[in-house]
Amino acid sequence: MGIQNLLRFMRPFIEPVHIKKYSGKRVGIDAYSWMHKGAYSCSMELCLGSQCDVAKRYLKYFMHHINLLRHYNVIPVVVFDGGNTPSKSATEDERHRRREANLVQANEKLKEGDVGVAVEFFRKAVQITPSMAHQLIQILRSESVEFVVAPYEADAQLAYLATLEADQGGITAVITEDSDLIAYGCKSIIFKMDRFGNGEEFLMDRIFSAVTEGLSFKHFDKEMFTGMCVLAGCDFLPSIPGIGTKRAYSLVSKYKNLDRVLSVLKLDKKYRVPEDYSDSFGKAIAIFHHARIYDVETKALKHLKPLEQKYLQYLNGDLDLLGPELPSSMAAAIAEGNLNPITMEAFNQTPAAESCAAFDHIDKNESQTSSAEESCITILSDLSRNQDIIAIDEISLDKNKYMKEALALTKLIAPSRCNQEVENKVEWKEIPKNNPFKKRKLENQQQERQNITESASVLTNVEQAGTVWSQVSQESVESKPMKKLLIDKQEISKKARSRNGRSNAKSERNGILKFFRRL
DNA sequence: ATACATTGCTCCT
C-alpha cells in the first residue's frame, strides 16, 4: 500500500525517464510489483493451482522486463519480499482476509458458471506466493540474473542496496510501484516503468533542492521527511483521521520538529489522536530508519542504518519490531532463495535446467496454447451468459501437440455432426463489448454464418472426454483447416439430462474446465 | 481546500 497519496503529492518532482539512462548501472527491482502485474493475466489459473502454461505468464512477463533492461545494458538486481514483520501483520491479515473473501466469491461464481464475474474476483484474490517467487528464482538462476530475498521487506532491502557503491553490490536506482521506497529515503526511484522502458523518475536530491508549484523541502531534513510520510499514513500506522499528505506536509513545515507536531496535534480539538499514537509513531519511524536487511558481504542480518539511541527508546528495546533476528545460516538460506521465508521450510529443489526448459517451452508455444485455452474460457463464459450459440474460430490443425489438444477440446465440446436443423436454430446474440476476442467474431459474423458446415452436440462428461482425447492422440493429424463449429446450449442440457439424469449445464462446464486443466 | 469513498485498471488475447 505504501504511503497514502504520496506519489500524487510528489508529482511535481517526478519526471519522465527512460531506463537507458541507467545503462551500465546496477538497478534494483522490487520483484513483487512485476510479479503482481504479470499475475493479472493469469489470476484465475494461479488461484486454481493450474500447472498449465497460461499460469506461467507472470514468469514470461517478468523475464520480458529483465531482458528489456539487459537490452539497454542495465544490470538487474531482483529483490524479493521475505517474511512478514510483526508491525505489519495487522494490515497483512486484513489484506489476506479480503483476498480469501474474493477467492470464495470467485469459486462461487465459477460454480454458478459465471466465469466472467469469477475472473473479476480471481483478479482481486490472486496473491504472490513464495512458491511463485521460487519458480521465478530458478529462472533467474539459470539466466544468471542477480537476486536476493530480503529477510523481511524488499523495500528496506532495496533502500539499503541503494546506499552502497556498485562495487559493494549496491544499486544506482530502484524500479518499483511502491511509494514506501520514498519513505525509506531511496535516492533514485523509477515508478511505472512500462514494457518499453519508459517510467517516471523520482530523485531525492531534486526534492531537497528544487522548489516546484509552491512545494519546497529545502528546510526539511531526512527525519522530518520520514515523519511527514508516517503522518500521512503508512502500512505500519494508519493516519490520524483528517490528516493526509498535505496537512502532514504543512505541519512538519511549520513546526520543523516531529515532537512538536505531535504535541500540537494532541492539543488540537479538531483531531482525535489515539492514546498510543506517539508510541506507534516512534516505532514506525524507527522501522523506516533501521529495518532489518540482509548484508550480502557478511551473509548476516543488519540494520538499514546503524541504530541510533533516539529511535531505540521508541522501541523500548523491542528490536523484533524491525524484523526478528535470525541465525546467519538461516538469513543466508532465505536470501539465496533456498528457504521459504514464511514457513521456513526448504523449497523443493527442482533442477534449474528443468525450470529453464519449461520456460523455453512457454516462449515457443504460448501463443498457440493460449488460443486453445482462450477458446475454452470463452466457451465457458458464453455458456454462463445464457447465450445459446457460441462459435470457435478456425483452428488449423497441424502436427503440433497443442493443436492436437485444441482439436481434442473442440471435439469434446462439439463432435462433428452436420446438422442443418441445428444451424437453423442458430441465434447470434449480442457480444459483450469488453471482450475483444469476441468482438472480432462479431465482425466476422456474416461470413461465419455462411461457413458453418458443422454443428453441435456435446459430450457430457469427463470420462468421455478421456475417450475423445485418446482417440485424437492416436490419430495422425494432418495439416488442414478446421471448419467452424457451433455449440447449441440447449443441446448440451438435453444431452446432459438424457445421459445422467440430474446433470445440468453447470456440471457440464465444470467437466469441460476439469478436462481442460488436464491438458 | 482537504480528506475520504468509489470506481476503474494493471495483463494483452
Add this chain to the structure above:
DNA sequence: GCAATGTAT
C-alpha cells in the same frame, strides 16, 4: 497496488 473522480466536512 495506483490514479481519477465524486462527495463530505
